[in-house]
Amino acid sequence: xxxxxxxxxxIYASVMVILVAAILSITAINLKPLQDKNIEVEKKKNILxxxxxxxxxxxxxxxxxxxxxxxxxxxxxxxxxxxxAFVVDLKKERAKPVSEQxxxxxxxxxxxxxxxxxxxxxxxxxxxxxxxxxLENDMNTVYGANFDHEGETPGLGAEISTDMxxxxxxxxxxxxxxxxxxxxxVAKANESAPEQHKVDGISGGTITSKGLEKMLLDDxxxxxxxxxxxx
Amino acid sequence: xxxxxxxxxxxxxxxxxxxxxxxxxxxxxxLGICSALAVTAQLKPSVVMSISVMAVLGFANVIxxxxxxxxxxxxxxxxxxxxxxxxxxxxxxxxxxxxxxxxRQLSVFVGLIITNCIIMGRLEAFALGNxxxxxxxxxxxxxxGYGVILIIVGFFRELLGAxxxxxxxxxxxxxxxxxxxxxxxxxxxxxxxxxxVAVGIIIWVQRSRNRQLIED
Numbered sequence: 001x002x003x004x005x006x007x008x009x010x011i012y013a014s015v016m017v018i019l020v021a022a023i024l025s026i027t028a029i030n031l032k033p034l035q036d037k038n039i040e041v042e043k044k045k046n047i048l049x050x051x052x053x054x055x056x057x058x059x060x061x062x063x064x065x066x067x068x069x070x071x072x073x074x075x076x077x078x079x080x081x082x083x084x085a086f087v088v089d090l091k092k093e094r095a096k097p098v099s100e101q102x103x104x105x106x107x108x109x110x111x112x113x114x115x116x117x118x119x120x121x122x123x124x125x126x127x128x129x130x131x132x133x134x135l136e137n138d139m140n141t142v143y144g145a146n147f148d149h150e151g152e153t154p155g156l157g158a159e160i161s162t163d164m165x166x167x168x169x170x171x172x173x174x175x176x177x178x179x180x181x182x183x184x185x186v187a188k189a190n191e192s193a194p195e196q197h198k199v200d201g202i203s204g205g206t207i208t209s210k211g212l213e214k215m216l217l218d219d220x221x222x223x224x225x226x227x228x229x230x231x
Numbered sequence: 232x233x234x235x236x237x238x239x240x241x242x243x244x245x246x247x248x249x250x251x252x253x254x255x256x257x258x259x260x261x262l263g264i265c266s267a268l269a270v271t272a273q274l275k276p277s278v279v280m281s282i283s284v285m286a287v288l289g290f291a292n293v294i295x296x297x298x299x300x301x302x303x304x305x306x307x308x309x310x311x312x313x314x315x316x317x318x319x320x321x322x323x324x325x326x327x328x329x330x331x332x333x334x335r336q337l338s339v340f341v342g343l344i345i346t347n348c349i350i351m352g353r354l355e356a357f358a359l360g361n362x363x364x365x366x367x368x369x370x371x372x373x374x375x376g377y378g379v380i381l382i383i384v385g386f387f388r389e390l391l392g393a394x395x396x397x398x399x400x401x402x403x404x405x406x407x408x409x410x411x412x413x414x415x416x417x418x419x420x421x422x423x424x425x426x427x428v429a430v431g432i433i434i435w436v437q438r439s440r441n442r443q444l445i446e447d
Binding site for chain 1: 249269270272273275300301302303305306310311313317320321324326327328329331332335350388389393401418421422
């Protein structure tokens with residue numbers, strides 16, 4: 001058959017597309033359970049990382065079961081709501097008005113005292129960024145933080161997931177001395193703020209840094225009533 | 232004339248070695264510049280990207296070469312694109328399922344391979360007219376030529392921009408001005424314009440060594 005005829009071209013294109021579609025769907029369906037499992041383990045690893053417990057893919061499940069003593073959902077008034085905190089989809093929650101959002105809280109016991117872990121989700125330069133921040137039981141001092149991203153630029157915005165950026169969060173305060181909620185500023189070199197409310201941003205990663213700052217402000221302010229009820 | 236050509240004949244070896252030097256895809260053909268700028272801020276993504284491109288380009292060249300006599304001429308670009316995209320998605324899915332950490336490392340780069348001009352360039356220029364084995368060698372050779380430049384640029388950008396290599400500290404902390412030393416990282420190195428300058432310098436060096444490459 002003439003390989004330049006219209007009929008041949010149509011048949012070739014159709015067969016090829018159907019074949020490729022079939023191969024890709026079969027692969028995707030068969031690998032889905034494995035991928036979902038990886039995502040769940042990754043989430044547990046990230047939650048543990050925010051309280052400085054290093055976990056590997058192998059022991060994350062066991063450590064999570066051991067260390068995370070309690071988890072629940074609150075609303076913006078600080079009242080508990082029914083549901084499983086682990087499966088809350090933050091992407092959907094953030095699309096709702098603050099008063100209707102389900103806000104997950106994880107409690108973790110470290111050296112005999114309880115730390116509160118809160119999930120965060122916002123936007124960087126190229127795509128979503130997310131993370132977990134853990135607070136001391138005074139609901140003011142940051143105990144640790146862990147951030148991650150989908151596709152920020154390596155060497156620039158992607159640095160938010162490195163220790164260099166995350167470690168300085170420890171010890172920062174969310175409330176000022178008058179008890180007003182101020183969140184944490186991710187500062188550029190020319191921005192000044194009281195030392196306890198600011199961490200250094202990333203050179204060349206300003207949009208990611210500022211996205212992260214907005215994520216902290218937006219997401220943590222929703223918990224304000226919850227913080228006050230625990231104080 | 233019925234003698235079969237040996238697998239590693241001189242001609243075939245040239246397919247591997249030429250792209251490393253006189254027909255380098257980045258410095259001579261000036262293809263694949265986009266990803267060379269995007270991923271070379273650090274050495275590690277440069278290395279991983281090179282390996283991924285090598286896998287995709289090698290296989291895509293072989294597949295297109297096997298299909299070459301049946302592909303309708305008018306839709307050949309579309310066929311090439313479908314093959315590349317399917318391969319890249321397969322690789323991405325497999326990485327996500329079995330080596331999740333590596334897949335997180337690569338993030339958007341795997342998807343970016345689809346748009347790498349070198350891959351389509353090689354399919355169109357070589358695989359469509361050659362047997363599978365030379366096509367495979369050509370794919371691996373070109374990916375290696377691409378990788379060499381990526382790694383050289385990544386090496387200098389990470390060293391001068393962050394004072395590290397592959398994530399390990401190279402410049403001692405005590406050298407830095409903040410610690411009373413004399414040294415400061417060059418912030419410009421981590422931004423993409425410096426990758427273009429670095430590629431430019433490589434092109435300059437290469438052409439002053441080999442004058443045949445200079446166009447009038």
